[in-house]
Amino acid sequence: MTALTGKTRINLLIGSPISQVLAPGWLTDRMQKAGYDGLLVPIQILPDRLDTTLPELMAMPNVDSILVTLPHKFGASRHCSELSPRAAILGAVNAMRRQSDNTWYGDNFDGAGMLQGLLNAGQDVVGKTVYVAGAGGAGSSIAVSMLEAGATRLALHDPDVDKQNALLALLEKHYPGRASKGSGEVAGFDVVINASYAGFKESDPLPVDPSGLSALTVVADVITDPVPTKLLMEASIRGCVTRDGTHMLEGQMQLLFDFMTTR
Known part of the structure; x- marks a missing residue:
């Protein structure tokens, strides 16, 4: 694994509960093999804390993307500036990424x-x-x-x-x-x-x-x-x-x- 430094890009996976998720290990390994200096970190956000916590995470300049699991998929979509057509139909996202202008784009891959x-x-x-x-x-x-x-x-x-x-x-x-x-x-x-x-x-x-x-x-x-x-x-x-x-x-x-x- 590439050594972690201050240049390492952070990607998050939010949900509650969070202990069941497997994506952090799988995607971090894929990032390393592809030469992308980053990792995926699971963070538990309690249901009533999403609207206060998520904007703080989105404001962190070294966070590139945020994956979303239960029960935050609908709530997280409201924090995106733009949605893919399928996410717009659903009103729910399971992935958000920072765009070049620091706005956030959401999609749904479930x-x-x-x-x-x-x-x-x-x-x-x-x-x-x-x-x-x-x-x-x-x-x-x-x-x-x-x-x-x-x-x-x-x-x-x-x-x-x-x-x-x-x-x-x-x-x-x-x-x-x-x-x-x-x-x-x-x-x-x-x-x-x-x-x-x-x-x-x-x-x-x-x-x-x-x-x-x-x-x-x-x-x-x-x-x-x-x-x-x-x-x-x-x-x-x-x-x-x-x-x-x-x-x-x-x-x-x-x-x-x-x-x-x-x-």
């Missing part, structure tokens, strides 16, 4: 990472039906990417009905007639994705009823710790192709690296 993780396993979503559990930052991005990539129908479920309905209204605006409310029953869907918190803790309930899964169902989860989640274990028992949160993260790595180091 959905692109999930899609690439599926493609890496030979699982395309063109012409497929997709069920997504969770309408937060990750779920929103994944839903948009699945429809953009050619899924014919998408069902969405979140216990937070207001959040669920808001995302469904957004999807109806941009992809009319292709998204509907899900119930937790996943029988008949080609691809089932957990984009919710359910699975972080052993005591968490399953995000969907696994009895509807068949050996033809592809099941994916955004959670990186634990791996596999209870959902993926249930899916494996039924013979499903499974993809965990590390596969989604791997799918994002080059996209995030290019975004973070482009000036």
